[in-house]
Amino acid sequence: ILDYWVKNIEKLISEADFWTSAGSIEHWLNSIDYAFKNGGYTIWGQRLGIDSLKEFFEIELRGRRGRTGVQRPFIVNYVESKPLINIFYVRGKGVIGAGLVSHIVIDVHNLFWDEELKEGRVIYPLRWVMKVIWLHKSVRENPTDPRKWEGDHIDLFFRSGLQHVVKPEDVEKIRKFLLSKKDEIQVTLNTFSKEVYVLRKPVIEEMPSMPNIHEIIKKVTEELVIDEEVILLFITSLLAGRNVMLAGKPGTGKTMLAKMVSELLGFKPLIAVANAHWSRYDVIGGMVLKGGKPAWKSGWLIIALTEHLRSKHGGGRWRGAYLIIDEVNRADVDKAFGEFFTIFAGIDPSEWIIPESLIKEIRSYDERDSYGLDFLELADKYLEHIDGVGYRVPDDFRVICTLNYVDIRNLFILGEAFTRRFARILVNYPSDEDKELNVLFSKAEKEGFRKEIVQSFKEDIKEKLKKLINELRKIERLPFGPANVYSLIRIALTYKTLNPDKDNISILKKSLETSISLSTLWDEELKKGVERVINNVLGSA
Structure with a gap:
């Protein structure tokens, strides 16, 4: 049925039930990025608390009286096999796309948007999957750079969240708009039908040759008793653009492995040992009093990023820096790593963004430590800036964590929201x-x-x-x-x-x-x- 509508665009536009979804550029960046990774299908959602969700089902499924929201006609029309077209509206930009709804789901388990990842809970449990049928040219050409996005104007009032377009004059405005985009609709569909779509530049522009990798393994095994396959997997994960978590019992050489491989790859290792008192102040940074006045003090991530940029562009021994967080499960992840979730939102380095709000926070202090001062200067000079979003993390920067497990009663449990940001490698006792x-x-x-x-x-x-x-x-x-x-x-x-x-x-x-x-x-x-x-x-x- 979906294929039928996509092949008959004019008929689809004339018979569709229209809906609008207005959201922030950050939310739409997540959804557009998802579309380019998943063959032109994307996800959007409706903010609902669990109580509201329960109330909705009490009313709809048990026939009880009460108020129903916009969700009712959305679900009813979908069940009746009406084609639903959702218009994508970005606040401050305009209309950037449209999608044909293929699935409606209730999902209270999977975190999707950065906002959910940061808070560690599902905020938008009512979700719908859409086949993207049209994207503005500026979005198609710059899917991961929203500062270059532009939007079209439709003379409608776009409110936040999901809205049903019911007035005949408003429905006609949308139909005319989409019919005027027929050629662009075909370009959009062709874009997603390509067998290979190159979204990003390669993560590793200069990968060490295989003999050098084997030389690294040889040097490591002369010092550490770790199986060669584990070392190769570790190096491969780093070169493939992944942050890495090394897990195993104490004494298996995880920290030394992280340090040695970092150095042999040409990156300065910065080792921070986590503890139960860690907070945002230790990981990102925050305010201290200096001479009775508030001042910025950098946390380990800002320190490591600064050292990375200093080393990379300073012409010295190192190609950059890696941050090694030792015994990460001694820290309370929810308390200490909230903004880490935001910065490292996905597994791909091109998704790693230092938010504008953090940069503004550091700038707001008249007094800053040397790392804060240098970080702002180096970020402005060397990092790609996405207006209104933030600065891209250098794609050759890595975070390596070690995790000990013996007596879990003395440690914090690391949730999936944290661990999925890492390639996880088990460092066992030696086999020989x-x-x-x-x-x-x-x-x-x-x-x-x-x-x-x-x-x-x-x-x-x-x-x-x-x-x-x-x-x-x-x-x-x-x-x-x-x-x-x-x-x-x-x-x-x-x-x-x-x-x-x-x-x-x-x-x-x-x-x-x-x-x-x-x-x-x-x-x-x-x-x-x-x-x-x-x-x-x-x-x-």
């Missing part, structure tokens, strides 16, 4: 214990331990240590990653250097005590599990 020990003992030699002591100790205790590692890692709540193993090796080799006559098993036992998680001190069950493994592998003496 022989390789793990070879790397760690080799690392000890590089750090200055005498080769003969390292080799002698390794040959004597290697099989016992392998079994110990294997058994300890079976204890679910005990973190015992390569970092813990290396701590054990360093302490054991130091002990052996100072006490060469001491037997190696005793040294291994003593060193292990200093490398096990402190939680064994107060978790009796965990303590007994560790003691059982040690006695079974190393003996109880």
